[in-house]
Amino acid sequence: MSTRKTPRSGKRQNIQVAVRVRPLNANEIADRSRNIVGLDRVARSVSLKDRASSRVYAPFDKVYGEKDSQAVIYSDLIAPLVSEVLTGYNCTVFVYGQTGTGKTYTMEGHHDESGEYSWQNDPTCGVIPRALHHIFTELEKQELEEYSVRVSYLELYNEELYDLLGASDIQSTRLRIFEDPMKKGSVVINGMEEVPVKNRDEVYRLLRRGAERRKTAATLMNMNSSRSHSVFTVTVVIRENSVNGEELLKQGKLHLVDLAGSENVGKSGAVDKRAREAGNINQSLLTLGRVITSLTSNAQHIPYRESKLTRILQDSLGGRTITTLIATLSPAQSNFEESVNTLEYALRAKNIKNHPEVNEKLSRRALLKEYNEEIERLRKDLMAAREQNGVYLATENYEDMVEQIQKQTERIEKIEGELEGVIAKLQRAMADIEMMDAHYQKVYERNQAMHTKLEKRRSEVEQLSRDLATTKHTLEATEFALGESQAYGEKARNQNVELGETCTILSTQLEKTHDKIDQLKGIFVTNDKLYGDFAAERIHKIHDLDNVLQKCRATVQDVSNTTTSVVDTTGTSIGDFCTSIRTLFAETVSRTEHFASEVSEALSTQCSEGVSTAKIHSDSVEGSLSEMKKLNAVAFSQLESLLALTTRAFEKVEANKQQFLENSECERVVAEKQRRTFADQMRSMLEQQTKLFNESLQLAAKMEELTGENDVEVKKGLEETRKIGETFAKAVDETKEEALLECQLETEKGRQAVKSVDELNSALSVANKKAFMDSERLHTENLKGNLTSIEELKKSVVANCSNSLAEEVATTVTQAVDLVKSNAESQAASVETAVGDAAVRLGEAQLAIETFVHEKVQRPQSSGATPERTRFPPASEIPALDTSDALKEAFYASRQQFKRKSIRTRESLFENEIPLMSPVSLQRMLGSLEEEKDENVDDELINDCETISARAVERETPEKELDARAVRRNRRRAFGSNNFDV
């Protein structure tokens, strides 16, 4: 395969050289051979201790001792190369050393026949299986689908190449090396089998096959395996696509070379004389030494072509390959010289500078074209050579021509070899492609299965997308509702906290209120009892007072009766007095008339004047009497009015008492009613309180208010009662005083009347006296004789009349007045006593009321525990949680702000889908292309294909890529068919 190199950072680098020292083997131990090798890992030096001296060889890139495992060697030296190979570099690892120092062990490891270990976990497993395992691991890790891994295993013995993996008999398989016409400095090994490796497990099988063929060869050809070289090559081709959709092939190679034992080669590549004599000259090893020497001495000519080994590995020595040399040593003293040679060889090799370059990635089209052109060129050369063979020449020239033909034949053979090599390369390339096509087939089938699965999944995805959209929508709505609920919940929680706090306060206050209510209840019960007792007591007292008033009434009645009787008596007395006066007057009149008749008779004419005078006097007395009658009538009427007043006073007292009693009863009834109402209210309030917690405060307040009002009412009632009592007492006092005053006034009026009667009588008496004296004086003048008798009579009449009448009247009046007075006084005293008693009782009642009100009536004691009226702030409004419909509306409203994002379906993934071409379709397409061999048509097709590829690349779907690849593959096959026709 043609590869071009791109510089690796443009740097030249020395071959990496490592030294590995194996442990002393059984023979060496048996020979008691000393370990003379010392390693300094820091200085990366190896020292060899001779008996006399110690030689140090340094620096190496790495030094490994007997304890360093295969895994360490691999991970340090080979693993990095695998990465380089996958990147597109060629890498070579040489194992160089004396026979039996562990070259094969390092490269292949032990073949564990026991089956105890699989090759993956066999600690003795060498570089080759590890490298292949690693390569597959990396390819899988990088998820590369299209790659090919091929291995070849060559043995070079006595400058003959044998294919250890070839299918045919190893003896008959003669591998020939030709220059690679397409790449200068490279060779083509004609007939070499490059076996594709599909997985790790095939590696051991191949290694075993190689080992068996080696053994067979050794037996058949009496081959000394320690003098043969083996080259195990792993070729990794990775197909990848460039950005413009072009298919690129990236190739890297790893050569693992187990060289023949170095014991016959001297320091500078000189062959040991004895070995030379024995014919055991190892040309390849010899040339390798020389090449190394030439490379390190900057010689003009590097003798690569002098051995097949150096020809094959030319690129690995001073070329573009990354090269590592592992020098294996025996630690035994017996191998001192060989160890010295190996170390010196290794140090020399370390000076070789390579300039690694990554193999250029070539497009398949270019590669195939290149191959085609080369084949065509070789075909033409061959034809030309053959045609030359058919020319007839003169005999003279015949020999020259024979010679020429001989040369031509050799040339034809050479060209044929080269052609075969190229064709072999092409075939390998085609095998690679086949391998990758097989991969493609698998990928196609997998893709078809995936496509079917994808279709199924697509419908599922569509359904799921719809479900997802619904679910998303629901989720959003739910999230929205949840948010709302959370906010509401938060508000409610805060409110709850507030309410909790308020409840705690209210609970405490309610507790205290209940205490207060209990206290009030107790007070009300006590007050109820007290009111009962007080009412009973008051009723008792009122009864007492009633008795007193009855007594007072009786007394007043007595007074009235007495007064009436006194008045009657007085009236009678006055009547009697009047009668007496009339009698007396009649007597006086009769006496006077008798006297007058006597005087008339005696005094006839003289007495007529006396009679007229007497008549005048009589008229005067008559007037006086009528005046007295009037006065008596006035006195009577005054007494009547006094009686009426007394009666009225009594009636007033009675009325007042009745009113007082009624008022008291009313008050008592009102108080009782209030008490009952209050008790009912209390009861209902208590019931309500127990039922309605939230109204408890208000009820408590109201209760408190009512309690206050009731208290006020009670106080007011008591006050009113007290006032009424006072009013009653006052009224009684006033009535008493008024009655007394009226009595006194009437009595005074009576006295005045009596006095005026007395005065009138006195005045009358004086007037009569004066009249009689005047008459006497007149009659004295006229009647001197009889004047004395008349005068005496007159005096006696006047005296008798005035004295007895006055005395009688006075006595009667005085008696009457005294009687009235004494009666009035005694009645007044008894009324006063009764009133005083009533007053005392009223005072007692008042005191009792006051005591009751102020002392007995219990009032709620201020305990300080009754909660103060607290106005709790109204609970903050918690909006009622919206209904789901309202929430939905709110959600949709909120959604209006944001355009609803369309749920992205996977439609887009499928809409540009281009069906993947099946291998059958490809085959058909290939057939049609085979029919159209015209290059123009090919070009046209290529253009078409490229257009399709470009379109496919633009669409960037794996399916389209595959399609483009299919087209390219088609194209490639078209070329391939041409080539095979050749």
Ligand SMILES: Nc1ncnc2c1ncn2[C@@H]1O[C@H](COP(=O)(O)OP(=O)(O)OP(=O)(O)O)[C@@H](O)[C@H]1O
């Ligand atoms: N590092 C090592 N640890 C343990 N044993 C080793 C080590 N190196 C080599 N041996 C053992 O030494 C013996 C010889 O090793 P090996 O055959 O690999 O040598 P060689 O260099 O390949 O010889 P030849 O050149 O003849 O092929 C083997 O038995 C191998 O197991």
